Amino acid sequence: MNKTALSLLIGALALAGGSAQAATFNLCAGTTSKTMPDGVVVSMWGFALDDDANLTNGCGTGVVQVPGPALNVPANDNTLVINVRNDLAEAISIVIPGQDATTMTPVMQLDAQGRPRVHSFTHETAPAAIGTYTWTAVAPGTYAYQSGTHPAKQVQMGLYGAVTKNFVDAAVGVKAQAYPGLSYEYDNDITLFYSEVDPAHTSTIEYKPQYFLINGDDGLIANLNPTKVVVGQRTLLRLINLGLKTHAPMINGMHMEVIAEDGKAYRNSQLQATVVMEAGETVDAFITPTVAGSYALFDRMLYLTDHFQMGVQATAALNPGTLAVSLLALADSDGDGVPDVSDNCTLVKNTNQRDSNGDGYGNMCDADLDNSGGVVNSADYNLFRQRYLTSDADADFNGDGVVNTADYSIFRGLFLKPVGPSGLVP
Amino acid sequence: MKSLFGKAALATTSAALLLAGTAFNAEARIAGTVGTVNAATQTQTFNLVVSSDYITTPDGGTVTIWGYGEVGKPMQYPGPTLKVRAGYHVVVNLTNNLPGANGLTTPMMPVSMIFPGQTGVTATGGSAGLMTQESNGPADTVSYSFTAGQPGTYMYQSGTRPGLQVDMGLVGALLVYPSTENPDFPTKSYDNADASFDREYMFMMTEMDPKIHQLVEFGLINQINNTLTTPTLWFLNGRNGPDTLFPDFASWLTHQPYSALTRMHPGEKVLMRMIGAGREQHPFHPHGNNYTVIARDGRMLKTPASATIDLAFSDYTFDVTPGTTFDAIFTWTGQGLNWDMFGHVAGDGSSCIPDAQGLHSVATDPNYKEPCADHLKPLPVVMPENLSLGFGGFWRGSPFIGALGALPPGEGGLNLNGGVVHIWHSHAEKELTNNDIYPGGILTMLIIEPYGVNIP
Structure with missing residues (x-):
């Protein structure tokens, strides 16, 4: 069977509804670089999505990205399998905090005093090897996958991405449900993935991030996904923070209905103008704009300027900086x-x-x-x-x-x- | 004080009006402004100007800030607390009077206002910025208008380069009172009996990195790197401790008009409006009792169908996060001390007739709200000799409320009514300093005054 046929078969399997299937994703961990607004090129590590379900030949046209590919597990799949080919020069692993893993075998090394020290939360994938990570009881919600090996370094380097799962997926005549219950129905969703870059990469002790990213973008994300935010419709914001700093997205012009934290629904939702995301945290919130227009969503911790920007703002270009998203709510006159x-x-x-x-x-x-x-x-x-x-x-x-x-x-x-x-x- | 609101408001607050004197701050309410009230059209108009000036720190230093101020009054930090009534049409006219960089007449930077938590804010005039319309100079006025939404505690701030401008001082509080309340004499913060209070106080927490302000003052804005901001000054209502204890509108704090001193009588309900208006989280921490958090970001903590604020919770340290407001009810009676805090002894003629809460029920008695379970119980320790004590200015020489004891010459003096004093502060200890000097920062005092002491 050639590769195309294999991928078609896998695609067909993935589409087969009804019975529970395993959702399988094939990733390559590799190096990439991002050019920051001041022209500084920062080397990062990230994941690519394979194009042919065959990792022995690499990820083909898949491009290493930060954050890594968003992995959406179909609602009727209980099992998630991530196969990863490690094209980095050191061992890595993948963990999903908050999701039950079948087995996690910490990897240890002896320090200078002969004491065992954990350097990986689960089994590692050596350079040039292909590893498999499996979760057999994937819960609905918003989560992040990340490296479980030397996370203080590897997560900062960019080895992370979103994992999402609905309780019910949208279909013809059926609205998506984020968590069990009609009160969790929504029309659209937007994932906003917060992270940071300290170009010095010296250590997490002297951590001084200079660039603040949403979905890996180092600049202002204007009018993000405008077709998704519609007056009268309920949009689910999936907010994920894999930076090391606390971020506090504040929305201007309406309240958010905060429904879940770390992939677990609250017993009661709460209306808030600002949500707080500490490092590693995810928050789910509904917004339902009632008036068409532009709604700023900005980090109220005021991480709103990149390192460079003050230097060029002497003139008229008063650019407000990053971690600001303008959600454009489109009018829907007939509802x-x-x-x-x-x-x-x-x-x-x-x-x-x-x-x-x-x-x-x-x-x-x-x-x-x-x-x-x-x-x-x-x-x-x-x-x-x-x-x-x-x-x-x-x-x-x-x-x-x-x-x-x-x-x-x-x-x-x-x-x-x-x-x-x-x-x-x- | 004559209320600027209409007759309906007067009717609901006639009792408060009768008690009110003529001074602006005659009732124990949050200092602020209701602007120009037109009761006929149900409109409140505020005319604000952004300008640059200096604030003072308790160590004698000064810091350049940018602040909002009402036309004809000093600019201030934080900006004027805008007190509006739910359902009223609010108009804020904003003009930019910042100085020009390097002697230019054009301001160094446009400014604006956003009102998170309010819906349907429209802006006219000025020029379009990223978040809203911006004012570019003294002749360029932007008019923001909206209908005050649900009651609650909100903030406003600059929507232009907020990473710099909020640090520079462009932030303030917006208090929306229930439509049945008169913002001049409020008795509750939400349309719910659980939100009623006897006194209300604001605790707006901010911080500054003086280095940024120096660079702005020197015209070196281009050298500011906001990613390396390191605050060394922490503020409650725009003042560093212990300046927080001075009264509202203290004449020597021209640009820092708001006090954070909290005073109450035993058993009274104090509404704390906590506002995270800076860029750091502050674990604000009242001593004396837990408080009950009743609302967040101007929304009651309740399930939709409930008549009460059923999701309220008790706490004693809460991270006040940037962009977030918390409303909490605090009360203190001394219940559970296990000794008579009034120092009553048998035969002194005192009585304690408990109400449903076990507190003395005769409002005309000086020991009103005394926990009756402890009535006549002696202080369980022998008070040490003065030679064994170190003294703070609030120590009154007696452990009993309303009582004063002998003090060595030169001691005491800050607690003339014999109140019970508790420190309220940020529990991030570095925030109890002013540029590394203790005490300072986010620090104030609660004084529980005996009944009979008039709390303004």
Whole structure:
């Protein structure tokens, strides 16, 4: 079997719903570098996602990144397997604090006085070797994987990434559930991964981070994932802190509903403007904007400037720095969950966005059956009458398969009005 | 004081009004401003200016800061405490009067205000910044407006380069009172009986790295590296201990108007509004009793269906985190001391008639709220001779509340009414210093005054 076929097979297995499967991820640990805003190039360690499920040939087109690839475990998978190929020059391992591991065998060495000292929380993967790490009872929630070997050094170097799992995954007609219970349903999620870089890498004792990252980005992340934050919709913020400092994301313009910490749901959620994440901590919070616009989410510990920036701010470029995220909440005038900018009927609810003639106007607001543009007029009415009680797709506004009285009442509502409006047609 | 709020407010607070004198700070309430109140349109307007000036530290030093101030009044640190009523329309007009760098007339940097915790804030005027509209000079006014949302304790701060500007001093408190309350004479902080109080105090915690302020003063902003900020000054309400004990609007602290001295009578409920407004966490720590945390970030700790604040919890050290506010109720009666804190002896005519809490119930008696279980119980130790004691200014020569004892010449003097005194402070001990000199920093005192002593 060639590699492509193998990966297709694995993909098919992963898609097979119903029975519990093992979620398997193949990673390579390797070196990379990040260019900081002041031009300093910092060498880091990270993970790449393999492109062919065969680690003996490396990770192929997979690129080493910091943080490592986000690993989303399907809701019906209880087992998580991470295979890692170690392309670094020293042994590594992978742990997920908060998830039960099947076996963890600490690795020790003798110090100068002959005392055993732990240097790895679990079994190591030697350079050039391939190791396997398995969790057989993966709990839903927001977690992070990280190196369990010399973590004071290797985590700072960048060996970390997100692990997330829903209690229920989203499907057609089913909302995702972060934790058991309807109160944990959400529409979209955004993962924000906080970390830091001390370019000196001297030690964690004299730790002085100079660069502050969100999702590995060393600059301002403007309008992050704008399509995900929609007025009236509930967005789950998965906040993860793998830096060594405490971070306190504060949102301006609304409160967050804080629902969980370290992957465990609170008994009662709490409305907060600011959440506190100590080193290694994760926090889950819902936001539901009620007003369209831009919402700043910034670190209230005020780690808001990178090392360099003050130096160039003498002039007009008053850049506020990093660890600030601008969440752009998009308007959704009809409340159908599709933001106006991408809604083919901005004023009529049509979650399925059905547009049988493909003109950019959804059927629910497109009674312009002759495609003349402009106002729906008597010509369109004649066409509708001709197609009445047929299965004509364009005149079947509600998409129930037949042009009937329901469609006629929709037609009457649209008669003598301009087609649309649609966010897809300017 | 004449209330600036309408008749409905007067009706709800008529008792407080009758007791109120004419001074601005006549009631035991948090010093601040209600701005210009238009009761007809239910609007409160605040006109603020950002300017640069100096604050003083207890070691005699001065620090350059940037502060908000009301037009016609000194700029201040922290900014004016804005006291508004829920449902009122709030308008804040902000003008930038910072000096220009190197003699230029253009301010060295734009400034702005954000109001985390409020929804639907609109900003007009000025120029667009990252978070909000910014003012670029004395002729460039930005107007922020919003409808005061749910009651609670909030902060406002600069939305422009907050890593630098908050350290420079651009931060303040926003207190939203329930719509049924008069912000001039409040009796509760939330629409819930569990949030009622007799007195309220603010504890805003901040810190500064003087090196940053020196670089700003010298026009060397470009050399500031905020990632290496190392605070050496810690503040309660904009003052370092022991300046925290001076009264509100002390004339010699022109730009630091807010006291942190806390005074109460036994058994009274004190609302503590704790605000983390700087960049560090501060484990604030009252002595004398636990407090009950009732709200966080302006939201009561309660389940939605509950009539009471059912998720409130008792604690005695809480990390006040940047960007976070905590409201807590503190009370003190001396219950459980196992000795009579009034020093009563049999036959002195005193009585103790317990209420449901076991506290003396006759409000006209000087020992009102005395824990009756300890009535007449003698002090279990023999008081040491004065020669065996070291003295602090608050020691009154007697262990009993309201009593004064003999002190050597030159001792005492800070506790003229014989109150019970407890230190309230940050338990991060380095924060009890001013630039490495103890005592200082986030430190104040609670004085439990005997009934009969008027607490302003």
